[in-house]
Amino acid sequence: MSFAAKASKRLAYDNVVACAPISIAYERYSIESAHWWIGRALHALITKAGLAPLDLDGLSVSSFTLGLDTAVGLTQHLGVSPRWLDHVPMGGASGIIALRRAARAVQCGDAELVACVAGDTNQVDTFRKTLQGFSRFAQDAVYPYGAGGPNASFALITQHYMDRYQATRADFGRICVAQRDNAMQFGQALLRKPLTLQAYLDARAVADPIHLFDCVMPCAGAEAFLVCREQTACALGLPSVRLLATIERHNAFADDPVQYRGGWAKDADELWAMSGVTPGDIDLLETYDDYPVISMMQFEDLGFCQKGEAPAFVRAHDLTVAGDFPHNTSGGQLSVGQAGAAGGYLGLVEAMRQLTGQAIGAQVHNAKTAVVSGFGMINYDRGLASAAAVLAAV
């Protein structure tokens, strides 16, 4: 008997909103610590919301580079005193998972004002050290095999996907080029030099078939937002977004020899059913894009196209802000940079800005509904965490 299959209908996130999206401009390398970056984001958040640090009664933190500290230590470091505290070490799924937990806390009255923040530093040797000790399986069974890091893991996943679904490098290139177009209007993107499909194809090989522009640039940065009741956001004068539905899944399809689908494929039906909208209603999509192949899997597994049809989908659609399928409207991590766990917040914070008319770069016209998707933690041979949320303008 499967208890999961018999689960009752999920409760809606009544009256809970997310607001005050914050992005601290990224830096390629930083001499500051993760604490500093998280501090900048929280400071910007309370300034934007007109709050004092002690007004925050909930805090959710995601970071890879806090060293000895957890979220608990951060409360003293930053002078906050939350009655609800969360630490979400889930990489690219951190933003959505922080959001859905915080939303339930607010809905149930465990907290009133939850600040969700993700930040990481990138000192010159940070990235290599993070890779080496990323997980026990990475230490024991992946990193010593060529030390290619996620580039090598995704090379295997990408090559397998190409063989299975006849995807070409140019198909992946369309995603990267469109995102660079979007990034050119997003002042905080680290990579804003125009990128042509030819330049994408001609870039140097990193781990076949991954080439330079398939990879994200590790950097330092922080992102944050606030979760509270709709009336609270109104009282603070903060434009906000509602949470129509969320999903989360870990270690799905463990028997697939190579990853070609993520946990979204298990839970997408529930996501759409809970949200009350359909893929056709979505005005913009923010996927987790640490390599373009994983964005393609999100197109498919979330139901924007059939399995294996993402290559045709990207050929048939214009993925830029002004196009018919706006995707990763700030430029995504591929152009903005990957600031560690903040990469798991990037799309979420960007969708909040788009839905509330506060875009830093180009604004998607009349954006009412968005899907944000997260993916994280290459523990051994594949990403284990997947999450997605449907957001709507209030």
Add this chain to the structure above:
Amino acid sequence: MSVPVSPPPRRNPVARTGMPALLSAQRSRATHGLTAAAAQGLFCLQVCSDCGTRQYPPREACSHCLSAKLPFRDVDRAGVVVVDTTIRIAGEIYFRERTPWRIGTVQLDCGPIVIAHLHGDVSQGSRIRMELLTDKAGAPAMFAMPAVNTPAMQDDRQYREFTCDPKFRRVLVTDGRTEIGQALVRALSDAGARKVFVGIANPWKPFAGKQSLARAENVECVQLDVTDTASVVECAAQIGARVDILVNTTEHIRLGGLMDQTGIGIAREALELRSLGLMRLAQSFGPIMRARGADGVDSACAFVNLLAAHALMNWPSYGASSAAEAAALSMSQCLRSELRHGGIRVVNMFVGPLETEWYQNAPPPKVSPATLARAVVQALCSGQEDCFVGEVARDLRARLAANPKALERELGAA
């Protein structure tokens, strides 16, 4: 097909010597179950005692039924490469100096998915035979070999990183007076060693086989007495930078325990030769070898000790000798840790009684010097670090693993 490895070019004296850059050898304790198998050339994975699931990477609980009973057992090595990649940009110095480097995702027939180093003759879709090797840092490594042997497969560039193949390397056999030493000279020459230096103590003393050693091609006798510090220092000064593999063939086996010997003279001789001799070799040759661990096709790669298997458990019939062998074993473990920083492997050959004069009173089965010599070459070529040669040595290993106390009593009763 593998490109046969080329002889190393003459060294350019002003060019930089490749520096050994190692990977981290830090592994979880469970993963050292693989280290233990790799050291002996076995292929083992965790096999759940409750449900039979074979799993990799090693875990603390069965990923199928959560059982904690997860012994490492021999499993089928066969599998298929599902997908491969060539890494061109790597994060670690070791690989940066060795890119392009090929790895792949392998589905083993027995179940698990393994990220493995790939032999040059395998690619996506290839049937493979998985080997468990140790890398330069001594950590276990999965290496996918062609299921069917291919020409010159030993010469594969990536495979050679995990082996100590004598081909084109220069070897020092520390004692050429004995049958074992001479068998090793022949076996290593046959295995493609470019040069074999043979240590001879007190060369004015005649010994059997001297003529044939002198006539052999690529063999050079050098003066070396491992009981004499000055001699070892002098020898290392002359040839140390040209020793890629050192095989310590000194032997000192004498019948008798402790009480039935008169005085400690013979035991002292044994310790002097076997354990302090090893230490002298380590002090004089070790630092040069350690610095040359990444010095091209003929980089330094192995320090081989021939040890009586009774180093592992005293055999009172040869009690004092067993103790000297145990001391040498203990030193070799220390040396292994010290040489690892240069990517130099310490290979210990545990040998049962040999067909030599000093084992006259030992009952058969015994190991012939030629068999031992072949086993050394085999261990070098396959990357093993602990090798049990002969039926007695293998029997001892099994009994030691099963019940050390029983073995002590049994050897004591013999």
